[in-house]
Structure formats: C-alpha cells, structure tokens
Amino acid sequence: MGTTAEYNATAGKVVIDEHQGHPGIKATTLDYGQINDEMLAMLDKPRPSYYLLLLGFLMALGLGALSLAIQVDVGIGYSGISHPIAWGFYITNFVFWIGIGHAGTLISAVFYLTRAPWRTAIYRSAEAMTVFAVMTAGLFPLLHTGRPWLAYWLIPYPNERMLWVNFKSPLVWDVFAVTTYMSVSIMFFMLGLIPDMAILRDEAIRKGKKLKALIYAPMALAWRGTNHQWIHYMRGYLIFAALATPLVFSVHSIVSWDFAMSSVPGWHTTIFAPYFVAGAIFSGLSMVMTVLIPMRAVFGLQDYITNHVIQSVSKMIIFTSMIVGYAYASEFFIGYYSGSPFERAIFYYRPFGEMESWTLLGENQINFPQIAFWLMVFCNVIAPIPLWRWKIRNNALAVWIITIFVNIGMWFERFNIVGSSLQHEYDPAAWGEYWPTVVEVGITVGSFGFFFTLFTLFAKSLPPMAIMELKEATNPPMRNAAKGH
Amino acid sequence: MSKFTGVWAIFEYLDETTETIEQVRKEGVQPTVISPCPRHEIDHALGEPTTIVPWIALAFGALGCFIGYSLPAWTASDWVLPVSGKPIVAIPPFTIIGFELTILFAAIHTLAGLALLGIIDSFRFPIPKGAKDYPRFQRDRFGVVVRCEESKLEEFENLMKKNGAEEVHVEK
C-alpha cells in the first residue's frame, strides 16, 4: 500500500514524507474530491469514436458467433482439428486466454500482499481483464467438445444415471480450477468494487438517476463506509488476496497438467507447471500494457498511470520473458538428455521440421508448427530484449509495440505446445498435419471480439480505477497543513 | 431499529476527525466513523478494532478441503470403474480437487461473511437517516456519528463544533 502518509504514534499525528511521492500516482496533491470527479468523468457519455470501436469489436464477436453456430450445427468437423491433432486452435485459445487472465489477480492479489505500490492505478482494469479473459477462456473447453450440449456432464452432480465424473481426469481438474478461478476472480473484482459502487450509487441519487441507482445499489451491498464495514472489508480483502495468490499459481499449473499428465512426447514434462505460470504472467502483463497504454492516452490518465507503472510492468515482463526463454531451452536440453527417441524427435521437429532420415528420401517440409515455433522464439525471447534499456521502458509507445509482439508470441507458444506435439506422436504412420479452417480463425477472432467488447463496455460503465484506493494513496486532507508538511 | 438519539457531524479534514474520535472515546462513547476510504489514522484513533472474518475463512476453507477429498473418494467408490490401472481412491489427483474447493469455499464465505457482518453491524451500530443519505461521505467528507443519551447531546455537539466540523446534526 506504500502510503507516504503515516500515522506516527509517538507524534500522535499524521506525518507525510514529502520527499517521496506516491510511485503510482504522480499528483499526490490531488484531493479526494478531484479524484472522485475525474474518475467519474471517465464514465460520462462516450464520444462517437467509442461507439465505432465498440462496433468493431462487436463485429468480431458476431463473426465468432456465426462460426460457432455453423460448427455446432454441422459438427466439430468444420474445424481443421483432425486425427491425430485432436486439439487445435480451441485449446490453444483456452490456454492463451487463461494465461491472459493471470495478470489481474497477480496485480491485485500478489502485488497487494507484496506491497507493490504501483498496482493501485492499474489493478481494477487488470482485474476486469482477468474476469473477461477467464470468461473467454471458459468458452473454449465447451465449444471444442464434440457434443457441447452435453458439456454439463463434466460437472459432478447427483443424477438419475448414478454416474459421476472421473476425478482422475485432468479435464475435471480443469473444470474445478477454472470455475474456482473464475468465481474467485469475479468475487475479488466485485469486492474491490463495493466502495466505488457506493460512490456511484450516491452520485446517481444526487443527480436523480433512479435507474442507475437501482443497478449500483445492490452491487454496493448497503455500503456506508462506516469504520465497522471498513474493518471487515479490509481484512476480507487481505484474505481474498491471500487466497487468490495460490490460485494464480495453481490454475495455470493445473491447465499445464492437461498436457503434462498425458503421455504425449513434448507434453509429458515436469517443467510444465512453472513454465506455464511464468508464461501466463508474461502474457497477462503484456496484455495489460497493450490495453492500458491506449486507454491512458485516450482518457489522459498520465497522472495516474505514470511512466513508473509502465516501467515496473516492463521489468516484470523482462523477468518472465527470461523464465520463459529458460524453459524453452530447458525443454530442448531435457528432450536431448532423456535419450527418449520420441522426445528427441519432437524437439527436432518443432524448430526444423522433418529430420532428413525420417522420410523416405530426406525431403524436408516446413509446416505450421515451425512457423509457430520461430514466431514464438522471436516474440517471447528476442522482442522483449530492448526493454532492458531505461529509455525504451520509459517510452510508452515502444512498450506498447513490444507487448503486442509478446501477445502474438505467447499465442504461438500455446499453439506450439498444443499443435506440434500431436502431429508427431509415437506411431509415425499416424503422424498428421494441422491447418486451421475459416471457422476456427473466426472463432478465435470472435474470442478477441468477446474480450474487447466486454472490456470496452467495462471502461465506460464501471470506474476503471479503484477510486477508493486512489484516495487512500493520495495525501489525506489536513486542516493543519503545517502539522503534516 | 430503535430510534436514533445522538449527534453526527461532517468533517472535511482527517486530522480533525481523528482528533474528534479520540475525544469522543475519552468520553466513554465509541463513535461510528464514516470515511471515503480506509485510513489507518482512524483505526488507530478508534483503538484498533478487530473482526472475525479470518475465522470464517478458515472454517469454511477446512470444510471445502474435506469435501474436496471426500466427494471424489466417495463418487469413485460408489460405482467402481477402474481407469488405466490406477487406484480407485487415488489421493494425489484428489488433492487438486481438495485444494480448489478449499479456496472456493473460503473465498465465497469470506465475501458472504464480510457482507453479512457489515449488514449486522449496521444494525448493531445504527446511523441516522440523514447521515446515510448524505452523499459526500463517499466522496470527500468524513463523518463521526455518536450515539448517546439525550443528556449528553449538547456536550458532543459542542465537541464537534470545536473540532471544526462543517456541519453538526443532533438527532433526538
């Protein structure tokens, strides 16, 4: 929480350290009212450009919905998934979006516990992104099944068939992990919103907007801001942060076990859990930057989302990029060191394609997985290198471009894992190729549309920054300035 | 809810609020403070109040953990369908379910608990309607609500005024 204003018990008064401004908020001199009004102004009637943007995202979403409708009607066969590549774009998207969904909880929970002060300005948006990304991700396991209308069978509930689910299946773990993560993220998000909802409610009442008040009032959960409520609230928030922290690390570990628990060469590795978590944080933080840097420019939030924030996130990106890069290298080393011909074959195949001696006469073909692999290496390991320089980190545009690369790279990393291993499994006679179809690309585009539509709606309907925490971070109003300053 | 008898005041400044709180407490009355954001200064002034929310989380976390292990174990043994030569009741995979349900149960009940406690406390420590409807408490004003007997109303009113309250309301 890194407050600069501390209550000094011996002095019996609030002492403000004037030499150290709040790292997240430039203008610690803003008063409560100013913060309140500036934040609420962001929720004003949007400009036409906003609607244009929203329309664009809605169109992408519509494309996805159309593709999905076709697929459900005709059968999963409309996708390019086939034998032996039974998982393709959909599971890639699932893992990718779950990964994106890691940043929010990381920022709001882990950085809350570690008292990283720069989280204040961005955590609300990041959390919203988490919720939306996990919602997006949650769609994919459903729509990739052959009979999505029976997907509820994956939920353990007493039924007349007397049948239960197989709790030894990593997919059931997924069901539990993802639903828990989604529930906790949504609750955490709603929890953080409670005081802000009270602000919005009172604002709506003041302006006489009954409908808005009706919507905001239940979300405020009868919030008054009394000291009793605050004490439960702050303690509850801390517990939530403590609960969500292991979740951040567990969810992607469990998702990684979808792969690691199988016997597929290239999947069956112990490194997967940390590798996936690091990748998730990597991609999640990049997505946060990809989204917030334009938002900062549009809403003029330089006072709140300072360059310091961008720098801090950039450092995290470099750090996780190195972990991910290490994991790539480690995979290859273990693949070689295991001595298993299957492992060696797949790790040769990923970067270079068919080994000459595999084929009848030594033809070498470059396929989708090789493209995916080199894109992944470039975007995830090489592209973030410029961030080592302070000047680049301090340049919002440069960071934005790099994070876009990272997003692309992380998508292809997921594909690299899901797609390439299945192409070259144990039985060479059953090797196959995979190329996506229009339907899959449509649904993928639709998932981005879904995510960004939700986020765009969020930006105008809920305060994209935690007003309460901003107030907490700024200097409190003091009658006797001399006492403090 | 019994009728509210007491004094409530609106403050602009934090230091004046904490000053007031401390003085009210010296009078033997625990005031209810309304603030736009949590401040440690207020907690200190109020004497570090505590909450049972962590205990709720612990209790329900333990329940979730129990269910997380026992549900898979029971369902697996209810109709034995061996898969891949694995034990019917296999502890390692069930640990994941146990973990997830621990978190889920703890989280749900923490949220429910803190919301419920907040509502219960609003009955235990009622605030007058005027204070409830005053919109700037959520924005930029602090409020101090003192519930007292009629005899003490005037005393507290003066105390607040003295400490620089913007407005002081007396409810009978």
Add this chain to the structure above:
Amino acid sequence: MLGKKVINLKQYFLVGLFVSAFFLALNTTTAYAEEQPIAFSHKLHTVQNGIACQYCHLYARRSFSSGVPPVSTCIGCHGPKEQKLVQPDSKEVNKMRTFWSDKEPIPWVKIHDVPDFVRFPHKEHINADSNRLLDDAGAGCDTKNAPRSLECKLAQFRTGGDQRCLACHGDVRQMEVITQVDENFGKMGWCMECHLQVKGAKERKRTGSTIAGWYHAKEMDKKREAAIGLVNEKGYHNPNMLDCYTCHY
C-alpha cells in the same frame, strides 16, 4: 428511496413459491401415451379374453425384440370382413381389416422406447432366473398405495409369467390405451434400481474400492469376490450387470 426497505420477506416468499411451482410443473410429467392408429385395448384382450402377452408378442423370450404382432395375428381371430368372425362390425377392428386388405402394415406409435444406444434383450429378462434377485427383494410391496414402487415391480418380476412383463411396462392389462406409466421408463437410473437388487450387484458395483486407496486391500477384495458370487450353481459365471458394456455397445 435508499431508506426504503429493499428486502421484503413476503416478496421473496412469493417469488420462491413461483419458482418452485414452475419447476414442479416441469417435473410432473404424467403417464405418456400417444394417439394410436387403432384404438386397441390391451385390457379387453388380456383381462376379458384372457390372452397371454406372449401370444402376440411372440419373440419376447427368444429375441432382443419382443415383436409387434404381425397383422396376420389379428386377422387370425378377427378374420377378414367377409368372414364375419370376431367383432365383424366394430369400427376399430374394421380399421385393422382395411390395413389387411390394403396390405399395409399398421403404423403403431412406439410408447415404450429405449434409446438406440441401449441394447435391451427381452429374452434375457423373460428367461432370467428370479432366484438371482436378493432374497428380500420385492418384500413389502404395497399394491394398494404404491403399485409402481420398486418393491412391487420386483415382486411382479419374481412372480414371472405375464407379471414379469408388467414389472417394467406397468399394468398393461388395465390399459385401454397403451401408456407408459413410469415416467423414467428406459432411463438409466430406472434400469439400475432393479439391477442393483440382484445378488452380488451392489458388491460388484463397489468392487475394488478401498478406503486406503493407495493399495488394493487384497483381503477385503477376496471377501467382496465371495459376496459377488461369480459362479452360479449351474457352473458358469454369472453375467455382470454393472459393466457398461452390458447395455451400451
């Protein structure tokens, strides 16, 4: 408006009532019947005329399918129009005669239908040895109040003969119109509730499960194996009814 009580217990009660009524309404599917091409009365034929089930459904003991009687079976008694045999002037019987003379089969509507992925052998049920039921299965049947209770179905099954047909199909002998009495007819749980009343079935269902889980408790499994009763007195292995492949393949 904020001061208003939002929580109104009465409202909640009413909403709750409505929701539960809605779901109850959804769930109370009554006996299922469809309009048949001919108003054939099972009651008339079985009770009044005393015809046994397998007189018409003649493949029940020999095949997976019980067999819908061919039109020639009807004609066997009723005869073509000219012959003026049984019920020469009945409107409904004449419908059948028209089908016969037109050489058209009768498009009966299937009421008792199990899904296509279930392989239900009539013959195995008709020929099943009722001694394989648990000794107390069917005891305590209360015919008056709960004629379709599990106990009564088991009692009917134990009785054998035509009663055995009624165990699943309901009291067809009292039906003017063929009706599916059990709303869950053909659903898995409905089948299982009887199958679990077979000796050793419950033990087999829980075979191999151990509390410890980590290891198979061999001693415990040996006891269970004895309880399952793998081999019957005729010297061959009892069919396993708890295997999914029993019905689904």
Add this chain to the structure above:
Amino acid sequence: MKKGLSRRNLFKYVGAGSATAVVAGCENKPEKLIPMLVPPTDYEYTPQTAYQYMTTCRECDAACGMMVTTREHRAQKAEGNPNHPLNQGALCAKGQASLQTLYNPSRHAYPLADGKKIPWQEGLQQFSALTQTAAGAIAYLGKPAVGSEGDFLDEWLQAAGGGKRVDFELLSQNSQVEANQIAFNRADVPEYAFEKAGLILNFSADFLETWGNPVENARRFADMHAYQKGNKNKFVHISPHVSLTGAKADRWVVINPGTEGLVALAIAAVIQQENGSHTFLKAYLESYSPENVAEETGVSAEAIRGLAKEALEHGPLLAIGGGNVSATKQSVETLVAVNILNAVSGALDKTLRFYNQTAVKKSTHQDLLELISDLDAGKIKLLIIDDSNPVYALPPSMGFAEAIKKTFVVSLASQKSETTHEANLVLPALTAYESWGDAFPRSGVKSIQQPVMSAVNTFDAKAREDILINTVQSIDKTAFSGNSNYLDFLQDKWSKIQRELGDTRSFENFWISILENGGIYEKPKFARTALSRKVTAVKVSSPELVGQEGLTLLPTTSLLLGDGSGANKPWLQEVPNPMSQIVWDSWVEINPDTAQKLGINDRAIIEVKTPHGSVQATAYYHFGIHRDAIAIPMGQGHQHSGEVADGFGINVMQLLPGEFDNAGNLSFVGVQAELKLINEKSYTVNTDGNARQLGREIAAATTVEELAHPENHGSAHKRPTEFYPDRSETAGYYKPYRWGMTIDLDRCNGCSACVVACYAENNIPVVGKIRTAIGREMSWIRMERYIEGYGDDFETRFSPMLCQQCGNAGCETVCPVYATYHNPEGLNAMIYNRCVGTRYCSNNCAYKVRRFNWFNYEFPAPLDQQLNSTITTREVGVMEKCTFCVQRIKTAKYDAKDLSRDLEDGEVLTACQQTCPTKAITFGNLMDPESKVAKSALRETADKRDRQYEVLAELNYKPAITYLKKVNTREVLGHNSENHDSHQNSENHG
C-alpha cells in the same frame, strides 16, 4: 447434411442454452412401430437374430465359399464359408466388400431404354422382339463361366436361334492355360501347393492379390513361409516390380521388364546341369546359360547361379509365373519357361499338381477382337452384355466402344458402368446375393450360390437368367424344357451331379444339404504329368524393353479395385492401398533415382504419354520398381460407374495398344511411356503419416539367425516391476475372461481384408477423399506400412494397428466422464452415449487408434440396410474405436448362457480374425491357459516366445495385443544406419 432447423438441431441449441429443458421435457418424437403384415412362415424367424446362409462369392472367378449373416432379412455381413476347402472361412477385401455390390446406391434401379426409365413389361417385350429378329446374329459377352451358367447360356443361345458367346475377363489365366498346354499337354490351371515348397521363385505373379485364388494362395503361402520351429522357407521375388506379393518376399531380384522367362530358363539351365534330369533339354537350356542372359535380364550370372543353388538346396521348388507385369507379347513363352524350371527342378507333381479333369475352354481376348470386327461388319444384330465392363476395361485403341454403337446392346447388369451407359436397353439384373447360381472353381469343389435375401427393395431388378429364360420362352415355349426359372435349370444340373456322386437320398434332402454346406467338397484328384518334349521349340527372347527411349509402362492390378469392378464400392475406395497407402486415386509408381533424374518430385503431377494416349496422375516414389519402368495400378478412372467411382484417378488401359500374346491374351507390358512434369503438388491422399518407423519397433522384425540364439534377447521380455498391483487382483476382474489377441506379423501379408471386414462389421462410415486428406478416416483397424532400407535393398513391413485394449490405457484416465474405462473382461470399453467429445483420449492414445465422429456421417440408401443392427451407429461428436467386436462376445455369451456354460475357446471370432486369409490373428481368453491366444501370447511356445513383443512396450500401457515379430532372412538397414547415404549410389548395385 440436413439443412434447416431440424428437431435434432433445435435440441442442440436448446440443450446448449438451458440444461433444465433437456432434463425435464423435450421428449423425442415417438418412433413408429411397423409390424410385418404376415410373418415369414417357411422357417422360424426371430427378429434381431442372425441367420447364416451359405453361398458363393462372385466378385472374381476364384469363387470362394461365403457365409452371409442376415438379420431381419437383410444381409449384413459376408464371411467365408468355414467348410469351403478353398478359402476355409476367410475372404479377401473384395469378398468382404461384396455387400456393397448388393447395396450399391449406383445399382440400376429400373429398366432403361436409351437412358430413359421404362416399365419392366416394355423392356422385356422389347428384348424378346429383338431376340426374335436377331436370331443367329446374337452375341453374348460376359464373364467367363465358372459354374452352370456356361451351359445355360449355350442352351439359351441355341434356343434363341444361335449366336456366339464371348468371355470377357481382363485378368484372365488364358496364357497360363496355353503355356501348360505347350509344356505339359494340359490346358488347365494346376494346383500350386505352396505349403509343400521349400523355396518359391516368383516371376512377377501377384499371387497374394489377384492371381488365382488370392485367399487360398495367401493361406498356403503363409503356411509355407511363416517361421516354424526355427526354420523359415524362402520366397524370392524375381520381377521388375514389387507389388504387395513382392513385399512379402525375402529377396527381390530386379530384372529388366519382360525377361522373367530368360531368368527362369537360366536357373533351369544351372539346375539341369546339376541334377541331370530332362536330358533332352540340355542343349536347349545351354543357350540360356546365366552368362548368356545376364546382360539382357540385368541379373548377374552369379546371382542366377545363387538362386539355382538355393533351389537345389532348399527344394522342393515352386516357380510361379503370370500376372500383368510379365504379360508381354511373349507371356506364353515366359510361362513355358517357368514351367520348364518347375519340371527341371522336380516340382512337378509335388508342388505343382494338375487336376485329373479337362478344363472348360474359355474364349480369349483375341476372340473379342473377332467380335469387334463382326460388330464393325454389322454381323451382330444384338449384343448382350452382363455385369462385365469392356468399354472401360479394354484399351480404346481396340475400338470396342465404337463398334458396339453399330449394334443394339442389351445390358443385363446390376451395376452402373461405362458399358451400361452405352447400352441401348438396360434390364437390371440381381446380384449374386439375391439370385441362384453355382460355381465349380476347381476339381472336386462344387459351390452353390443361393439368394440370401429377397431383392433389395430400392432396386426393381430381376435375375439375369430369369430374364433370359423369360425372353426365350416368349419365342419358344418349349425352351429349357419348360423350366420357368433358373432355379429349376440349376436343380436339373445338380440332380445330375447327385447321380454322378451316387448319392441315394431324395433330391430334396440332397438339395437341403447342399444349401446347408454351401456345396460339395471332395478331395481333388490329380493326374501325373510330364514335361512335353515340344518345349524345346519355344524360343524365349528378351522383349528389349530397356534402354529405349521412355520408361516401360507396367499396368499393375489393384488388390482392392481389381480390374475396376471394385471402384464403385466405397469401402474399397476408402481403404488405403496397402503398398502406397493412397486412397481414392491412381498413382504412377516410379523409382526415386529415375524420378530425381527427371526432376520429378514425390507427389508431383506428371503426364504419362504413350503412343496410344496420355493421362495425368501423381508420381509415387517406390523403391520397388525397375529404374526403367513405371507402374500404374488399374481400376480407377471411371466415368459412368456411379458417384463413388467417377472422377477418381485415371484408367491405365487408355495407354495400351491392344496387342496380344500367343494365347490371344492382352499383352499389358510392352509400351514405352514419356513422362512430363505438370505440377509440383497434387491432391493425392495417403493415410500414412510417415513411411519410416524410425526404429520405433512398431512393426518389428527379427532374423532367423537372431532367433537361433535366444540367449541374446530373452531378457527383453521381462515385465517391469509395478508400483500398483495388477488389475487382475481386483475382485471380479478378469474372471473368467480377459480378452486378448496376438497378431503374427510373419503371417500377415498386408492384404487389408481385415480392414474391410471391420468396416462391414462395425458400421464404420466412409468419409471420402477430402476428409481422409485431413485425417478424418474412421477405420478402426489400419494396415500400417513401413519401409525399411533404401534402394533395391528395401523392406516393406505391415502391421495391423487396432485398439490394443490396454490394461493401463492412456485414454481411460483422461476421460472426464468415464466414457472409457477398463472393463472386468479386460476390454477398454468405449461407451458412445456417455462421450462428450473432448478427444483427450485420442491425444493420449499412443497407438492413435481412436476415431472421432466429426460429422453425422451418412449411409446413403440402401447402404444403410447393411448396417449391423447389433451395435450402435455413432452420432456426431462421439469417439469410437475397436471394441474387439464386443457384440460378437455378447451374442456368444448369451448363447452360451442358454446352454448353461461359459464360453469356449474359439467361440468368439472378431471380424478381422475371422476373415484373415493367413490366420495371422488369434483372439481369445488370456485367462484360459489352454486357449490358443494364451498359448501364443503367454510366452510358452518356444516357437513364438522370442518373437513376442508389445508395441511401444516402454510406455507400460500393458496392451492386450501381443505381436509376433516378422522373421527376415536378412538384415535390412534401418533408418538409423550410418549407410543412410547409400541410397544415392544404390544405382551401382541395382
């Protein structure tokens, strides 16, 4: 696919939207119960119960005995007649697919006059009138008679006023008959006793595919060639081309196209020198000494002497010749040479035995030429053609298609074809499943063909012979001595047979016993034979096909499509050719060395041009072809044979000149082709992911030498120590059954009959070319083909891959809903209706044998009538796989229960095992130590112990299928070999 919001679709949307609606209401529309009007009374009929009828397979003239399973009066499965001496219960892929002859949607459904539908009455009248006017100028062109139909047709032609009968069979054995006539004075095809031979020298005959009776050949060959008691007899393939048959050979001797005869004589010369038999040949053979022929044949003298030495050491020898690849203009001479080799080596009357019978004379292809000239001259007024398809099969340069335009053509065919397309009047005939007939494929075997069901209801057809009888009787009432149908005629014939046999039963009883057994099977009687001295007059010379411009074109027969008659059967198109793994297409087999010299890549589209025509097809790299030759399989390139056949591949016959050998048989080899690259990429679909197994031991092999030293590899079979106890220790598990299988790769020859049988038994949908291209084929068992080695020294291995029913399966644990689990009988149960379709099981299956229903596949009517009604046909979004034919296990168990006993060994046969011609597959209960499968899987028989292996055993999936390694007589360089580059210089040793 159905369009619009059908009920099922609605259900899907509703189901996705709200689960409650699905649970609470939303009942399906009620099904209709349609009873029979009158139940069949002539025999006891029970619905949903299998009835078996014995009949005869008429897909080729090998005429195997067939046992057809019918349910509800619909033929649902074809199996070999276990009593039949030729095939002994097995059937080939074509025989299995004969069901699709019956239910083929492109059968003629009604009579056609000039392509327009007419009523039967009119068609028959027209035919009668024509017959009457054309009396004396009638020609009947049909398949060669194997049974009584020959006599019938002769009688019919006589009754109709005279005419001639011409046989048409593209792949005929006439040259062989002629060669036998020259060499042994016997115009007959002898019995080849493979199992008695110690060495087989095969001169280009594809005896495992289309030559002779491939089912019988395969069995007898496997008996001879399979590893037994530390010994393995050799098989040397001497040919310019390696077909499926050649792939089974221990060694391939590359010879120049058309020089089989020279090699045979050179070997004979050496043998004659050594054993001194047939001294009258001495001078004759000297001119064919190895040194003399070495250059022309491309085989070194040492190699020939080596072969001769082997023949002397390992005899008795069996030399086989014939087939397309050696069918030059001199094919009769070539076959005489092979006969000389057999005689000189003493094979005669040992491995090569002539029946004591006089064979029926069949007309030759040259008679066709006469017919064509008659047609051209207008001498034929009415041409009747049966199901044969000469318009497609004959080289266009013969002018058959033009010639038949000059006459009136009546087609009595069941299937649509190019010929029926040209016919003026089509009177649809019934198939062999629906009509009477018989076949006498060899001495002592008399096989009956009975209708196993009434005619398929969607086709309005009549039996061919009945049409003919009807026609001729409308002219002459006394024809056929008043027999009103072919059955009467047949019964007359068979009562004669009864008299000949001296059977004293009433004919009624005799006839019933015939129908029950499927015919009469007597031991064949053989006649001693000797080599005729006239053979010295036969001059064998090289056709000089090598060294000219262009590459010699070798039209090869296709194992699945035959001469093209199989092309309209979806199963045969869908099942990959075992050698190339290509489906729904034609290809040009070309040696990689030649191709690279010409700049042609694998799978490039090339134009093949001969003086007689040109086609475009895909190049397929094949080590097993002479460097100056290309091979194109027959059977594709149809235009008017129905949806399944039309437009796929090319017809190689269009490239041939229509020349003949001395026997009047078409000479297939002799034309040179020019190649031109058209396109780098082609849309040719093959089902194998990779041709190399990378040393992964999926199709493993060992050598005889290795097996002689069991101490070297005994330890490899030890099972690893388990962390968990075996599932058999769980209560109720594996008692009394644990189903298991062994597959002997030394017996398996890759014929793919098992694959088709599985399609037929298990309602597996056919997905077509485009879907196969992206891996959507549904076969539960696939014939994996792996290539080892390079250049001429390559080896092809086959391994049927099906669900291994693992004890510790990878698929089970990952299924979230228990849709697949380990069943108490050791089966890896797949419960379709529980499947949600996450496909995780498929990912985690190391054997990749799970198939997913990507769509709701259609079985276009009336193919749906073939669907096995004892199992579920799967819907979209459901995983499926081999179940070890659980429906057969269940049925057998119910039957055993009625007899109050447990199942006995051999009572349950899986469809693949049942049809395997070589009996490579054993299935049964592993818990019964006396069962066959336990004996071959449980490491007891020393013969098998050292060959047993589990595929990918290191994963410890504990498969229930044990494979027995193929046994080689030599080492083949694997992919890991350092000599990998040797293929570049392989030309030197070629």
